[in-house]
Amino acid sequence: MKKIERLAIANRGEVAVRIILAAQELGIETVLLHSEPDRATRAFRMADLTVCIGGASSSESYLNIDSNINGAKSVGADALHPGFGFLSENSDFSKACEENGILFVGPSPEAIQKMGDKITARSLMENAGVPLVPGYDGEDQKLETLKSEANRIGFPLMIKAAAGGGGRGLKVARTLEEFESQLNSAKREGLSAFGSEKIFLEKYVEHSKHIEFQVFGDKKGNYVHLFERECSVQRRHQKIVEESPSPSLNEELREKMAKSAIEAARSVNYTGAGTVEFLLDGENYYFLEMNTRLQVEHPVTEMVLGVDLVKAQIAVAEGRSLPWIQEDLFPRGHSIECRVYAEDPFQNGIPSTGPVLGLHWATGPGRRFEYGFDVGDKVSSFYDSMIAKVIVHSDTRDACIQKCVKTLNDSVVFGVKTNFEYLKSILNHPKFQDGTMTTSFIQDYFSEGLMDSDLSEEELAFVELAQKNLLSMTGSIHSIESPFEKSWRNV
Amino acid sequence: MKRFVLEHDRKKRTAYAQKSSEGLWIHIDGRTRLIPKAEGGRKRASVVKSSNEILAPMPGKIIQVLKKKGDTVLIGEPIVVMEAMKMEYTLKAEIESKVEDIFVGESDQVALGQVLVKLEKPN
Numbered sequence: 001m002k003k004i005e006r007l008a009i010a011n012r013g014e015v016a017v018r019i020i021l022a023a024q025e026l027g028i029e030t031v032l033l034h035s036e037p038d039r040a041t042r043a044f045r046m047a048d049l050t051v052c053i054g055g056a057s058s059s060e061s062y063l064n065i066d067s068n069i070n071g072a073k074s075v076g077a078d079a080l081h082p083g084f085g086f087l088s089e090n091s092d093f094s095k096a097c098e099e100n101g102i103l104f105v106g107p108s109p110e111a112i113q114k115m116g117d118k119i120t121a122r123s124l125m126e127n128a129g130v131p132l133v134p135g136y137d138g139e140d141q142k143l144e145t146l147k148s149e150a151n152r153i154g155f156p157l158m159i160k161a162a163a164g165g166g167g168r169g170l171k172v173a174r175t176l177e178e179f180e181s182q183l184n185s186a187k188r189e190g191l192s193a194f195g196s197e198k199i200f201l202e203k204y205v206e207h208s209k210h211i212e213f214q215v216f217g218d219k220k221g222n223y224v225h226l227f228e229r230e231c232s233v234q235r236r237h238q239k240i241v242e243e244s245p246s247p248s249l250n251e252e253l254r255e256k257m258a259k260s261a262i263e264a265a266r267s268v269n270y271t272g273a274g275t276v277e278f279l280l281d282g283e284n285y286y287f288l289e290m291n292t293r294l295q296v297e298h299p300v301t302e303m304v305l306g307v308d309l310v311k312a313q314i315a316v317a318e319g320r321s322l323p324w325i326q327e328d329l330f331p332r333g334h335s336i337e338c339r340v341y342a343e344d345p346f347q348n349g350i351p352s353t354g355p356v357l358g359l360h361w362a363t364g365p366g367r368r369f370e371y372g373f374d375v376g377d378k379v380s381s382f383y384d385s386m387i388a389k390v391i392v393h394s395d396t397r398d399a400c401i402q403k404c405v406k407t408l409n410d411s412v413v414f415g416v417k418t419n420f421e422y423l424k425s426i427l428n429h430p431k432f433q434d435g436t437m438t439t440s441f442i443q444d445y446f447s448e449g450l451m452d453s454d455l456s457e458e459e460l461a462f463v464e465l466a467q468k469n470l471l472s473m474t475g476s477i478h479s480i481e482s483p484f485e486k487s488w489r490n491v
Numbered sequence: 492m493k494r495f496v497l498e499h500d501r502k503k504r505t506a507y508a509q510k511s512s513e514g515l516w517i518h519i520d521g522r523t524r525l526i527p528k529a530e531g532g533r534k535r536a537s538v539v540k541s542s543n544e545i546l547a548p549m550p551g552k553i554i555q556v557l558k559k560k561g562d563t564v565l566i567g568e569p570i571v572v573m574e575a576m577k578m579e580y581t582l583k584a585e586i587e588s589k590v591e592d593i594f595v596g597e598s599d600q601v602a603l604g605q606v607l608v609k610l611e612k613p614n
Binding site for chain 1: 492493494495497505506507508509510511515516517518519520521522523524525526548549550551575576579580581598
């Protein structure tokens, strides 16, 4: 067993803050490895130590293995947490940490590599008895072979880069006619994004649900699952709203899927936090992929189980046993997470950048806010537009949805536009409220984004009041001469 | 950001407002809005619109060009798909016209305000 003294964080934004909070509570010093512009972030202010590892562009900083390793070594960090995204699922990175005597908070390089190659993962799952989407994952990549396999599987089908993930290198072919062009496009993307044009084919199951299981393993061979999350609300394979438990599983199905998830983890001697993603079509479920890292949506699991997944990751990395046994884990109530994107929902989600000018999180019981900026910090176009997460917990799913809408209503971000209105429209949609949404939910109901409305009378009145008031900030507010003064008094 | 506690008919509610270079940000009744400065002020490059030129509203990468030179386009028809901050979005025609020229191809990096596609000027 090795007690971690100084933990490097190879990430930024809200997840860096999340890791810093967990480590500091454990009495571990934190080192933020950050890019040049990220000096002006919340994580930078909170970390015990900071090391600038490169320029704004991710390839010079957050995606650069050597810079991260050198940064961690320069201040004697004895462990490193990769967060999610960036280098978190890069086996070369975890190997480099190992070789430099830095404990990697995550699974072994072998486990990352095996699950990272989607073809290897498929064959491992097949051996472990985990159901797979019907498809073709052979070595023979000749066009003729792929065409005849495509015909055998049937259309529509998905063409996926073997090394792909996160929606990249993934194409859908609806007919044999468009198969070849989509195939070439998937190969191109695979080659440019992952350095390999190897592909595999999978039947495209439309109107299915995205269900994933949180699993955890320790270095002593113990495994538990921490129940499921449903993440069917996705836009272009990017999750927007996630929840736990899923409204779509009965006890029998939940148990079967959980067992498959643990088998998946066991097949690669998995250690730490991992997520096994499934596609659910009625009562049939199929393995999609395993994410070998902490997940963006991990808070909903923490809320319903009362656990701290980041602290457990650190404990397991230190060589301790899992902090829980399966029988202790029982979900209570319901939790929903909304991803806050800096974008304009009324202009089809065009990204919004700039300094954050005002901020108010509507705190309250069962409300949690994860964010990586303070007022004055800039949301820049260098990084992901997901700037925050709003997570709520309540007794029932209905109460949870209600709490979530109210929390979004009362929270304020000025300076950059956010998708708050978009999130509320999702939460208020009957298909979401009755729990029957599928992964085509956004495409079916929100493909055009939101329509903007004119200012209401109340808003117009407030604009007038605010403008006058902000002009004469020094004057007494009660002396404002406004046509609305009679009805509205600023107290 | 200034917080206002407003009272009307004995009922109170909270609202927020703040001025910025772009205009006035307000939050009332659960909704945040940016009220742009009155016309005549200098507009930001990202909101400059020339209806016969399709401009990049953000620095980013071209994912797909859906039209060819000479194609006719209708109002609202998608013309270019681009990606910025890992998000894709579609740029659409604002006028009914014909594609006069295309200046970008798939995978090209483009700067804010760059002209991507030119449509014929309406008569």
